[in-house]
Amino acid sequence: MYVDIGNVLDGTPGVSRDALERMDESVAAAHERIESGRADAEHGYAALNLPETADADEIRAAVEPFGDPEAVVTVGIGGSALGAATLTEALADESDPDAYYLDNVDPERVSALVESLSLSDTVVNVVSRSGTTAETLSNFLVVREAMDDAGVDWTDRTFVTTGREGNLRSLAEKHDLPALDVPDGVPGRFSALSTVGMAVAAIQGHDLDALLAGAADEADRLSGSLFESPAYAYGATTYALAQRGALTNAMMPYAESLEYFAEWFAQLWAESLGKDGVGQTPARALGATDQHSQLQLYRAGPRDKLVTLVRPREREDRAIPETELEGLSYLGGSSLGELLSAEFEATEASLAAAGVPNVRVEIDRVDERGLGELLYGMEAACVLYGELADVSTFTQPAVEWGKRAARGLLGGGDFEEADAVAEKTTLVVE
Template identity: 30%
Template structure:
């Protein structure tokens, strides 16, 4: 298979198990119906939502007019010396632009965080050269609204008119669509959900302004469009969906994703949201576990509860491999995950459990006393404060506490590490995933908070209820006020962590929060404690 060819390879056993499902999907005309945007594919309960969420199937054609608009704005900005693009967006509004620009090697500063230090780093860039893309479907995303307010104030302080440096991407009718303080509003197709929006304005505008060739992306998707719409047994989307369905039916409820030389940078992070938020509901679903390579713990040694998936050529014991250029992979995976929803018997277009954590965070922001009432740790170990939920004693050393906590992972369960930190300056936190997976022998995910709340957060509450959650929060040396709001970014970040933890604990899931009073020292101490856990 050539580098520009798009296809799916399955190992012989999975090929055999998937074959009956492929035959059924072909006999039912699922691919053709999906391409025709048939909202009945997922049953009567899902029909209303599906009827307004299927326009992504034709974006390789319908997004073409955006190309000229993006290039015209980019040319105007460059003529004014504005060549630094900062994107304020969460979930589907940031993950696709990030993988597009990283793959093409063009610079894009992504703000999908409430960490004060990470936002301050973005502010410290050359504002004279900066345009801020504010991207939100609803127009009310609290993180994105906070970023807009912070940057608008910073522009004004530097004598720069914010109305000339803010570009909006949103759905028609949202509050952002009527924003006066912006240079241009790009209205996205409202009939596309956030995690399926890679080839809408949400993916193309920030990436195109940063210098990515977005026309080529659409061309790549167009090349595979006929194949994924064909009701044939070699349809790559049907093959991938059937492989997911067959593996899940055999107990493999997790997909371990590793890049094997695809030429795409960060695809797993984008696919993570698509898979988890689309399938993780009603007590079922597929949990994506993104790892650094085929030699990472949990990939080649994956047990029966997980399926190793190669993004690129098959290697390292992968049972599934997908190949093709980025635009084609977007459409392939979107189609496959939508069809997998049919096989799992769920609606792939809603996210019924996402709002719970947002509501809990808002309640804490509205009640500062409740937020401060959480300030008594269960134990203290150096620069680490331990906050344990019911079921964890918080006794002994930090290693003892972590050993006891990770032992609560049930058979075929998973451990989720959630770091509410600066993903640039505190990047070493991500190493905890592989260390914990190696020491505990269980599938382990890692997410930066609150970014993951717009991604795997749905699965955590709605998917298989066998997760155990390790939160890591950290003290901020300097906080940032949010203009015209009664909270700072640091307060918002803590409220999001505590709110999500509260929702998980209320659903009977074990939660352990480690708060780093000194981030560098605390992370080093946590890593040492993890490395002392014996498998």
């Protein structure tokens, strides 16, 4: 992964080279804390050990009995789905089994997907560490019922990814389902490079070893200086800009295959860093599409934003045909890749000219190795940001509050959070 922070030096807000050098002492101290956490496999920090601890052979063995299905449906939510979706969307090939994600409980969406699938040739992957996630278990019950109704033995088409104990573990043991362990000490949003994120990629035949090797390469670049580590350069710079008022981070990949990566990044950044009245709000954009919409705000709106521009340095290309249309002849003989690259650099320069801080993040290619570098690098950047901001990076108390409220409303227990729903202030306009 390559990170260019040159366009934050003169932005508004911006952070000077001198300020970065002064902050480097804090980065060194944070790196020592991170390395200590990794050495002891502490909760959260253990995620940064996944390039060494994840077992690709174990994952391949668990999914091998399913052969080459027509489709794979992952039933999970949040970190139980976004990492896997990022990998399968980025690596998608026409020959791959189709990958679908039931990561919401919208009844119309769930019904439409279930009814569209050939369930006898579909594999179901149910992902929940606790085995009690309401949305996940509800969707699984719907899928299981649909399989029963279609005369499909769901036990032959299902595997689970879960903790060592809980409802799903008991279900797997009762029905002799293949089961993968969710790794200890790894929060869901940091689990893309584990059993949680890589099982579907394994079914599709993607190279898990290259994915982990890319992550390991990025782990090797972590050091006590932001000037020696791309991940720390990004984490330290985003933190410094947030301190100076850049409280929105617009993640803008210039590759449609990385569109889901922006979704994954949004959860990682928001859930990890939004604590104690601090944090940086992630926004999702896609280049070059959103040059024609969101860029207007980023360039000319409030000076409270950082734009992160992401692209591969190499990609497949397609020539633009010659045309007789007046004013467009300059496009003939060029290519879509060259046009997209020009759009990327034009956006970067446009933001810099307006004094809007922006960071360039690049990988060699959107392949397994490149994705391993990118995902690991962003996770390490997030952990460093959390250390510098002194927040509890690996917890999510606000999320848990909402879960308890919903469970109480559904009769799953007596939770005081559910009482707050009845206290809602209303001002209805009809």
